[in-house]
Amino acid sequence: MKTGPGRAASGRTASGKAAPEKAAGKAASKKAAPRKASTKASAKASTKATAETPVAGEPAAGTHASPKGAAKxxxxxxxxxxxxxxxxxxxxxxxxxxPELDFRNPFELLVATVLSAQTTDLRVNQTTPALFAAYPTPEDLAAAVPEEVEELIRPTGFFRAKTKSVMGLSAALRDDFGGEVPGRLEDLVTLPGVGRKTAFVVLGNAFGVPxxxxxxxxxxxxxxxxxxxxxxxxxxxxxxxxxxxxxxxxxxxxxxxxxxxxxxxxxxxxxxxxxxxxxxxxxxxxxxxxxxxxxxxxxxxxxxxxxxxxxxxxxxxxxxxxxxxxx
Structure with missing residues (x-):
């Protein structure tokens, strides 16, 4: 195939210089290069921004979520x-x-708290007035007839076990503590039917001990x-x-x-x-x-x-x- 006058098939002129179109193309390519790099930088920045943008409902990176859905x-x-x-x-x-139990002194609070197990405070408050009217002191309750106590506290449930506990703790108060409720945790938990929960109720509300x-x-x-x-x-x-x-x-x-x-x-x-x-x-x-x-x-x-x-x-x-x- 023949080429035009003064032009070689390779696209160069007879003098060996690059054809004007080629030179222009290379120049255009060199000028476009920075724009290409800029495009890559923009894409990278966009990707980073997307990664740092929290999804709806998720905490932003480096932060703690609210307690409702903590990510960390x-x-x-x-x-x-x-x-x-x-x-x-x-x-x-x-x-x-x-405290939602009715009481007038530490002894009444102690007995009422023991009776409140597996029942409501309302039921206990309905029951204790008759109990304390009949047995106002530890000495009185310790000397009671068990069947009579059972009948009085029957509405609170588990009345036989509770009778044994309240009469037992009353006897212990009479024999070991001079008829007074002690104001120390280590003493209270030695009483029948009294655990740490009951002891802290009594200490906090009858003695002001946290x-x-x-x-x-x-x-x-x-x-x-x-x-x-x-x-x-x-x-x-x-x-x-x-x-x-x-x-x-x-x-x-x-x-x-x-x-x-x-x-x-x-x-x-x-x-x-x-x-x-x-x-x-x-x-x-x-x-x-x-x-x-x-x-x-x-x-x-x-x-x-x-x-x-x-x-x-x-x-x-x-x-x-x-x-x-x-x-």
Whole structure:
């Protein structure tokens, strides 16, 4: 094939110089090179930005998620701060938190607490007036006829075992402690039917000695709030004691128990109406719809067995129940 005049088949001129079109093409290629590198840099930056942008509902990189869906394990410090904030907010919700057993002295509180096992505080409060009218002192109860005591406390359930316990502890108080309830944990737990939970109820509410009462409500909420993973009351007590100052132990117990009875129930917690839902890592275990959750609340009279209809006189600031609460 012949080429045009003065032009070789290779695209070069007769003088050996590159054809103008080729030269222009190479120049254009060199000018385009920086743009190509820029495109790669942009793509890389875009990929990095995409990787750093959190997916909806997930925490940003390098941050901790909220307790409702933590992507990273919560640190001990973060847990302690959250636990103490829960306590502070519960103090605002339940400024009138108190023991819900009726008593006039340490002996009555001790007996009432033993009788409260496997029954409600309301049932105990309905039963103890007749019991204490008949046997007002440890000496009286220790000398009672067992069958007569059984009949008086029958409504509380397990009345034979409870009769043995209250008469046994009364005899021990008479024989070993001069008829007085001791104000020390190590002495209280030697009494028949008295464990650490009962002892701390008596110490905290009759003697002003701080203690953590780990009942079924406290145990359930401590686990839901990730304060502990244990199901052993003694271990839970020890773990909680490291989270809160000693001065808070008794009132903390009342607040947690109040919340467990009124809102954070065992079977149907009212998550959607819970005032501390934003601090709860177990949010969603119960009803989250606000309207449906409000119907599960157990406030005021008729709400749950064992709740006082009114707080004691020294707790005048009881807030009104929220709209829709059972009354």
């Amino acid at each position: 394990p919560e640190s001990r410090l973060a847990m302690v701060r959250r636990a103490r904030k829960i306590n502070r907010e519960l103090a605002e919700v339940y400024p009138y938190a108190h 203690g953590i009462t780990v009942d079924t409500h406290f145990m359930r909420l401590a686990r839901r709030w990730k304060w502990t993973t244990s199901d052993d009351p003694v271990k839970i007590e020890a773990e909680i004691a490291t989270i809160f100052p000693k001065s808070e132990w008794t009132m903390l117990s009342h607040r947690v128990i109040f919340h467990g009875r009124r809102i954070c129930h065992a079977r149907k917690p009212a998550c959607g109406a819970c005032p501390i839902a934003h601090l709860c890592p177990s949010y969603g275990e119960g009803e989250t719809d606000p309207e449906k959750a409000r119907k599960l609340l157990k406030y005021e009279k008729g709400g749950f067995p064992g709740q006082r209809l009114n707080p004691p006189p020294d707790y005048p600031g009881r807030p009104a129940p929220p709209p829709g609460a059972s009354t």
